[in-house]
Amino acid sequence: MSVPAPAPQGAAPPGQPKKAATAAWIGSALEYYDFFIYGSAAALIFPEVFFDESDPATATLLSLATFGVAYAARPVGAVLLGHIGDRMGRKKIMVFTLILMGVSTFLIGCLPTRDQVGTLAPVLLVLCRILQGISAAGEQASANSMTLEHAPPHKRGFFTSFTLSGTQGGQLIATLVFLPVAALPEEHLLSWGWRVPFWLSVVVAVVGYVIRRKLDETPAFAQQAATRGVAKMPLAVLARDHWADVLRVVAGALIASVSTIFTVWALAYATSDSVGMSRTAMLWVGALANVVALAAIPLWATLSDRIGRRPVYLIGAVGSAVTMFLYLWAISTGSYALTFLTGIIAFGVVYSAANGVWPAFYGEMFSTRVRLSGVAIGTQIGFAVAGFAVTFAARIAGPDGDDWFAVALFTAALCVPPVIAALSARETHRVPTEELGERARGDAARPETVTA
Numbered sequence: 063m064s065v066p067a068p069a070p071q072g073a074a075p076p077g078q079p080k081k082a083a084t085a086a087w088i089g090s091a092l093e094y095y096d097f098f099i100y101g102s103a104a105a106l107i108f109p110e111v112f113f114d115e116s117d118p119a120t121a122t123l124l125s126l127a128t129f130g131v132a133y134a135a136r137p138v139g140a141v142l143l144g145h146i147g148d149r150m151g152r153k154k155i156m157v158f159t160l161i162l163m164g165v166s167t168f169l170i171g172c173l174p175t176r177d178q179v180g181t182l183a184p185v186l187l188v189l190c191r192i193l194q195g196i197s198a199a200g201e202q203a204s205a206n207s208m209t210l211e212h213a214p215p216h217k218r219g220f221f222t223s224f225t226l227s228g229t230q231g232g233q234l235i236a237t238l239v240f241l242p243v244a245a246l247p248e249e250h251l252l253s254w255g256w257r258v259p260f261w262l263s264v265v266v267a268v269v270g271y272v273i274r275r276k277l278d279e280t281p282a283f284a285q286q287a288a289t290r291g292v293a294k295m296p297l298a299v300l301a302r303d304h305w306a307d308v309l310r311v312v313a314g315a316l317i318a319s320v321s322t323i324f325t326v327w328a329l330a331y332a333t334s335d336s337v338g339m340s341r342t343a344m345l346w347v348g349a350l351a352n353v354v355a356l357a358a359i360p361l362w363a364t365l366s367d368r369i370g371r372r373p374v375y376l377i378g379a380v381g382s383a384v385t386m387f388l389y390l391w392a393i394s395t396g397s398y399a400l401t402f403l404t405g406i407i408a409f410g411v412v413y414s415a416a417n418g419v420w421p422a423f424y425g426e427m428f429s430t431r432v433r434l435s436g437v438a439i440g441t442q443i444g445f446a447v448a449g450f451a452v453t454f455a456a457r458i459a460g461p462d463g464d465d466w467f468a469v470a471l472f473t474a475a476l477c478v479p480p481v482i483a484a485l486s487a488r489e490t491h492r493v494p495t496e497e498l499g500e501r502a503r504g505d506a507a508r509p510e511t512v513t514a
Contacts, residue, residue, distance in 0.1 A: 078278060083224040084214035085156075085277045086205040088226030091235065092266040093160055097132075097194060097257045098325065104129040105330040106244060106320040106341055107256040107347050111175050112184045119463065122330060124184070126452045131188050132195030133442075134448020139199030140442035141297065144435030149297040151279045152211075152434060155204040156414070159197045160274060164267025165192035171260025177242040196230070203438035211283060211430065214493050218366060222421035223363030227356055229238040230417075233325070234352035244341040267330045283430060296435040300428075304499065307427040308440045310487050311448055314375075314424065314446020315478035317416050319451040320382045322474050324348075324389070324409050327455040332393045336464040343398055347405040354410030359418035370489045371423040378416025379481045383474035384458050386439050390466040416480065426490035429499035436499075450474060 066234040104125045112128075113121035147155040170190045176183045205225045213221035239259045247254040300308055325348065332339040385408035392400035428436035455469045490498060 063404045075140045079209075079214060079217075080223055082209050082277060082362065083221045085273050086209045087224040087228035088229065088273050089156060089160055089270050090201065090205055090225050091231035092270045093163050093198070094229040094232030095235045095239075096232075096260075096263050097198055098164045098233045099167070099168070099240065100132075100191065100194065101129055101322075101326045102236060102240045102244075102329070102345070103256055103259075105326050106240075106333065107252065108187070110252055111256065112173075112187055119461070122463075123456050126330065127450075128184070128188055128191055129322075130450035130453050132191045132198065133446040135192040135195030136199040136442035136449075137439065139196030140203070140435075140438035143196075143200030144438035145296055147200065147207070147434035147438070148432055149294075151283055152204045152208040153279050155200045156208065156274050156277070157271060159199075159201040159204065161267055162188070163194060163197035163201070164263045164270070164399050166190045166197065167260050167263035167266070171257040171263075174320055184455060199438060199442045201240045203434050204227075204439065204506075206425050206437055207283075207434045208277070208357070210409060210422065210425045210433070211495070216492075218426065218495070219363040219366040219371065219419060219422040219491065220360060220398065220430070222425060223360050223418045225296075225421050226417050227359040227465035230352045230355040230359065230414075234349055234407040237349040237352065238256055238340050241342060241345050241349070244345060274288055276400065288415065297439075299432045300436055300439070302435055304428055307487075307499075308436055310483040311424045311427065311437065311440025312444045313483035314420060315480075316476050317379055317382065317413075317439040317480040318445050319473055320386060320410070320413050321417070322448050322452050323386065323455055324351075324405070324413075324471065326452045327459075327469065328390060328393060330456075331390075331459070331463060331469075333465065334463055336462055337393060337396055339393070339398070339401070341395060344401075346382040347402055348409075351406050351408075351410040354406050355414045355417070358411050360416035363417040363422065366419045366422065367491060370491050371426070372484050372487060372489055373420050373508070374419045375416050375423055375484045376481060378413055378419070382408065383414035383415065383477035386473045387467075387470040390470045394464075394490055396467050420490070423484075423487070426493065426498050427487070433499070448476070484510060 070190055108125040108128070109118065109121035111123050143155050143159070167190075170187065173190070174183055202225060205228075209222045210218055210227060236259070239262065243251065243255050243259060251496045270321050328350070329344050331337060332344045333341050362374050362378070384402065389401070389404040392404040424437050424440065425433055451473070455472060456463065458468045458472050459465045460468070
C-alpha cells in the first residue's frame, strides 16, 4: 500500500487554519486584556495610588513612564522567546506567555500602595510591569507565526489578522471592565475597586491555557525541523540574511505609537483639569472604536489578500498621521460628539488598516526557521519606542499638559518610518508559503541548522 506524500510546507489539515486563528484570537484577547487594563489604570488610578499626590503632574508623568517600562523589557523578551520559539516550536511559547501575563497581572492587583510601604510600592509595580512586557514580547509573534503557517496561501492576510483583532478584543474587554470600576466613588475606587480587573487575570490564564494547549504545532515548523533542521542560532541567521527586513519591521512597528497615544495619553489629557471630560465617556470612546476595529481589521486584511500588503498598510500609516490631529483637536474642544466621531474614524477605521495587515506583512518577510525571532525582535524594538511615546507626549504637552497640537505632530512624525518601511519592502501576498523569506537568499542551503 502506498504511503501518501507529505503535505507541502505550510499546508494544514482541514479545520486547522480556523482552529489556529480562533486560538490566536482568544489567546491574544485574553493576553491583551491584561496588558491594556494597566494602561487605563496608569492614566486614571496609579498617579494617586503609587506616586506622590502632592505633585499631580509629576505623579502622572511617572505613572505613564511605568506603562512604557514594559515596552523597554519587550526587546529582551523577544530575543529570548524568539530563540526558543524557533528552536522548540510556536505552541510552547504561546502557552508560556499566557501564564506569565496572567500571574504578573494578578500580582499587580495584590500590591501594597505608597501609603502602606512607601517607595517600595512603585518598585514592585515596575517589576510586575517588566514581567508583563516579557510576556507580551512573545505573544503576538508566536500567535502570528502559528496562524500564518497554518493559513491557506491565498488567505494569509485574513487568518493572521485574527491575532490583531484579538488584541482589539482584549482592549475592548479591558475598557468595558473598567467602566463600572471608574464609576465607583473615589474612596472605593482608590482602595479596592481598581484591583478587581487585575484579579480577573486568574480567569484569563486558566481559560487561555485550556485553549492553547490543545492546538497542534504548525506543519511548516514540523516539516522544517524534520527536513532542513531548525536554526541553532536564529539571531545569527537574522543578522546575516534578514537584517534589512528586521530594520523594516522595527520602523514599521513605530505605527503602534498611534495606539499608545490614543489609549493612554489622550485619555489622561481628556480627563485632565484643562479639558474636564468624564472618565466614563472617554472609556466609551475607546470601547466603541474597538468595536468598529473588530469589524474593520479582517476587512482590511482580506483586501490585502487581493491587492497586496503595501497599499493597505500605507493607507493606515498615512491616514493615522492625519486623523490624530482631528482626534486630539476634537478632545480640546470638549465636544463629546466630535470626540466620539473622530475617535472611531481614527482608531476604529483608519488605524485598523495598518494594524490588521502587519501580522502578514511582517511575517511574510522571514523564512520559517527564523520567522518568530524576526517578527518578535523587530516589532518589540519598535514597540519599545511606541511605549515610551506616551512619556514623551506628556513632556511635549508642556507643563499644563494641554499642547495637543505638539503631541499630534509628534505622533505624525512617528508615522513616517512605517511609511518608508512599507515603500521599501517587497510585496509578498502572492508568494507561496514555503518560499517566504527564501527567495534570492538561498536560506535552504545554509548550514547553520541542527536536525530536530
